[in-house]
Amino acid sequence: xxxxxxxxxxxTIGLVATTxxxxxxxxTSKDVAQKASETGxxxxxxxxxxxxxxxxxxxxxxxxLGAKIKELEARASKQTGEVKAxxxxxxxxxxxxxxxxxxxxxxxGRATKASWERAKEGFADAYQDLASAYDKAxxxxxx
Numbered sequence: 001x002x003x004x005x006x007x008x009x010x011x012t013i014g015l016v017a018t019t020x021x022x023x024x025x026x027x028t029s030k031d032v033a034q035k036a037s038e039t040g041x042x043x044x045x046x047x048x049x050x051x052x053x054x055x056x057x058x059x060x061x062x063x064x065l066g067a068k069i070k071e072l073e074a075r076a077s078k079q080t081g082e083v084k085a086x087x088x089x090x091x092x093x094x095x096x097x098x099x100x101x102x103x104x105x106x107x108x109g110r111a112t113k114a115s116w117e118r119a120k121e122g123f124a125d126a127y128q129d130l131a132s133a134y135d136k137a138x139x140x141x142x143x
Contacts, residue, residue, distance in 0.1 A: 043108075043124045048116040051109070058105040058123050062098065065127075065134060069094045072134075075141055090137040097130040 046054035069091065076087035104123040111119035 041124075043120050043127070046120065048111070048113050051111065051116070054120070055105060055109040058108055058127070059102075062101045062105055062127065062130075065101075065130060066098050068134060068138075069098060072137055072141060087137075087141070090133075090140065094130070094133055094137055097126070097133050101126040101130045 043054055043058055046057075072087075072094070073091050076084060076091055079087055101123065104119075104126040108119045108123045
């Protein structure tokens with residue numbers, strides 16, 4: 001009986017290992033846009049008493065989008081000619097917008113009760129700008 005179980009386990013493991021991830025597990029630019037909208041609203045909903053949570057959320061979402069930018073950068077490095085030049089310009093723009101969002105996240109952490117609302121809006125706007133630019137760049141990469 002034991003010899004039959006081992007091949008069944010091996011076949012099952014092989015099937016699981018070669019099964020592509022479900023479509024829901026793949027991130028699309030639409031997913032990024034939705035998350036950007038949710039992130040902007042989530043940050044706007046935080047009160048100054050929840051500042052630490054807001055800052056952690058802001059830094060995590062900015063870092064997540066930064067990882068996606070690196071993926072685009074890797075794809076851009078494989079391109080050639082005019083397409084590569086356009087892609088690199090978009091990557092440069094994305095990195096600048098990511099730096100701005102990171103700066104705004106830092107400012108969020110430094111905000112006082114009096115400057116809290118302005119700091120939240122600053123981060124939400126910068127993050128939305130970054131996410132929109134990412135969506136545009138990701139759409140260009142698909143062409």
